[in-house]
Amino acid sequence: xxxxxxxxxxxxxxxxxxxxxxxxxxxxxxxxxxxxxxxxxxxxxxxxxxxxxxxxxxxxxxxxxxxxxxxxxxxxxxxxxxxxxxxxxxxxxxxxxxxxxxxxxxxxxxxxxxxxxxxxxxxxxxxxxxxxxxxxxxxxxxxxxxxxxxxxxxxxxxxxxxxxxxxxxxxxxxxxxxxxxxxxxxxxxxxxxxxxxxxxxxxxxxxxxxxxxxxxxxxxxxxxxxxxxxxxxxxxxxxxxxxxxxxxxxxxxxxxxxxxxxxxxxxxxxxxxxxxxxxxxxxxxxxxxxxxxxxxxxxxxxxxxxxxxxxxxxxxxxxxxxxxxxxxxxxxxxxxxxxxxxxxxxxxxxxxxxxxxxxxxxxxxxxxxxxxxxxxxxxxxxxxxxxxxxxxxxxxxxxxxxxxxxxxxxxxxxxxxxxxxxxxxxxxxxxxxxxxxxxxxxxxxxxxxxxxxxxxxxxxxxxxxxxxxxxxxxxxxxxxxxxxxxxxxxxxxxxxxxxxxxxxxxxxxxxxxxxxxxxxxxxxxxxxxxxxxxxxxxxxxxxxxxxxxxxxxxxxxx
Numbered sequence: 001x002x003x004x005x006x007x008x009x010x011x012x013x014x015x016x017x018x019x020x021x022x023x024x025x026x027x028x029x030x031x032x033x034x035x036x037x038x039x040x041x042x043x044x045x046x047x048x049x050x051x052x053x054x055x056x057x058x059x060x061x062x063x064x065x066x067x068x069x070x071x072x073x074x075x076x077x078x079x080x081x082x083x084x085x086x087x088x089x090x091x092x093x094x095x096x097x098x099x100x101x102x103x104x105x106x107x108x109x110x111x112x113x114x115x116x117x118x119x120x121x122x123x124x125x126x127x128x129x130x131x132x133x134x135x136x137x138x139x140x141x142x143x144x145x146x147x148x149x150x151x152x153x154x155x156x157x158x159x160x161x162x163x164x165x166x167x168x169x170x171x172x173x174x175x176x177x178x179x180x181x182x183x184x185x186x187x188x189x190x191x192x193x194x195x196x197x198x199x200x201x202x203x204x205x206x207x208x209x210x211x212x213x214x215x216x217x218x219x220x221x222x223x224x225x226x227x228x229x230x231x232x233x234x235x236x237x238x239x240x241x242x243x244x245x246x247x248x249x250x251x252x253x254x255x256x257x258x259x260x261x262x263x264x265x266x267x268x269x270x271x272x273x274x275x276x277x278x279x280x281x282x283x284x285x286x287x288x289x290x291x292x293x294x295x296x297x298x299x300x301x302x303x304x305x306x307x308x309x310x311x312x313x314x315x316x317x318x319x320x321x322x323x324x325x326x327x328x329x330x331x332x333x334x335x336x337x338x339x340x341x342x343x344x345x346x347x348x349x350x351x352x353x354x355x356x357x358x359x360x361x362x363x364x365x366x367x368x369x370x371x372x373x374x375x376x377x378x379x380x381x382x383x384x385x386x387x388x389x390x391x392x393x394x395x396x397x398x399x400x401x402x403x404x405x406x407x408x409x410x411x412x413x414x415x416x417x418x419x420x421x422x423x424x425x426x427x428x429x430x431x432x433x434x435x436x437x438x439x440x441x442x443x444x445x446x447x448x449x450x451x452x453x454x455x456x457x458x459x460x461x462x463x464x465x466x467x468x469x470x471x472x473x474x475x476x477x478x479x480x481x482x483x484x485x486x487x488x489x490x491x492x493x494x495x496x497x498x499x500x501x502x503x504x505x506x507x508x509x510x511x512x513x514x515x516x517x518x519x520x521x522x523x524x525x526x527x528x529x530x531x532x533x534x535x536x537x538x539x540x541x542x543x544x545x546x547x548x549x550x551x552x553x554x555x556x557x558x
Contacts (some may be wrong), residue, residue, distance in 0.1 A: 302334020
């Protein structure tokens with residue numbers, strides 16, 4: 001992973017000192033609330049419903065075990081002993097005191113972490129596939145390109161005050177999209193053309209929130225060295241034409257739709273012609289400089305499926321379930337990619353205690369070269385685990401509550417913090433997730449259903465990605481009471497029968513919170529009764545449409 005050089009250290013330390021001074025002046029009454037607002041947002045500090053919230057940057061989801069231990073320590077010293085993994089592959093503290101945040105940032109800087117550009121109308125954390133660099137079917141490791149974008153976008157003076165926040169995602173696998181690039185402001189698919197040249201398909205204008213949209217292809221092939229100049233052209237067009245009079249109409253997706261993707265692409269191309277030869281093209285030297293931070297770890301020479309692993313799989317059903325569901329094929333013989341699921345029933349999805357953070361760091365050191373990755377499904381990946389150590393890892397992960405074998409299944413719920421923490425939320429989402437996870441606690445039944453994404457958001461900002469859940473749940477407020485709207489048929493990409501990205505359609509009138517498990521059970525029953533062999537929920541929905549689901553749910557309700 002990327003290591004700070006002297007310039008990075010200097011920049012981050014200067015920012016900590018600046019924010020300490022700004023915070024001192026705020027408490028001294030020298031800065032008004034509205035003046036301090038912009039300054040704290042630039043450092044990831046929100047003021048939420050119950051307490052401030054600090055969002056910490058985790059570039060493309062990667063952390064070292066040292067950084068994870070620092071997070072554990074900080075949760076004990078400054079929070080309530082736990083943190084929260086977000087759908088942007090970042091980490092949040094939900095209960096810090098404002099006056100403690102400069103000290104938190106100073107300690108984060110000591111382990112090469114910060115909270116810069118985790119909020120505000122700027123380019124946010126660039127995300128990618130959590131399996132990047134460890135799998136054989138990617139075109140090329142996307143992490144160096146994410147790091148190049150990070151270095152380019154951090155403190156970019158032209159894009160510090162965009163019309164709205166801006167999110168970029170990069171994917172490098174042809175048949176899978178674990179980065180959900182189609183629902184980002186810019187989605188980048190790394191490809192190889194007929195001349196065997198690396199480049200990018202570029203999508204723009206996707207996004208969730210109040211007006212969800214799937215991105216449009218605006219360039220079929222962009223040469224590798226033109227990445228930053230083309231991104232700059234897109235941002236310039238958005239910065240120039242994006243609306244600033246209405247925050248709900250300010251995202252690039254609104255602009256692309258208003259212009260049409262074709263006209264938007266034409267304006268980007270025209271802008272690009274001005275800057276593409278400006279000297280900002282990537283050079284081989286620069287690309288290789290960044291790539292050197294992402295070289296393969298010191299793998300041992302091993303064979304696949306060692307004897308001891310085969311015997312464990314034969315004798316232990318629980319371990320076999322976990323192996324088949326929570327581990328994935330690795331490009332290196334004798335290794336597997338392991339996902340630690342943060343979805344134990346009774347624990348809010350993504351929440352992790354200080355002790356659990358330390359356990360994750362220990363597991364990373366003992367089994368995966370000291371590296372941890374956060375996923376946008378709010379889980380954690382150990383990317384390089386020896387197969388002959390999988391059983392030992394499983395036993396320790398099971399004890400810590402990280403081995404629930406439900407990855408990509410119904411109870412692997414994505415869930416925002418909702419009304420329990422977030423001041424923007426209209427309804428609580430964590431109790432709904434717990435209600436559904438408790439109802440579907442029969443693993444054999446959940447396995448029989450196959451891959452199925454259920455996403456929950458507490459408001460239209462869609463931090464829980466409800467629009468692209470095969471089943472989506474949105475908390476809504478009706479005259480001061482919480483209700484829940486259900487949508488079907490959403491998809492963030494290629495998970496589920498090779499399907500393309502789609503925004504879910506609303507089922508009908510909303511439901512009370514205590515009805516939600518029953519509603520999901522009825523939806524599942526329609527799927528089970530109508531599916532063909534090997535068909536997933538999303539496939540059945542697309543074949544039979546909304547009406548059978550609607551008739552079942554509302555016939556029972558009335």
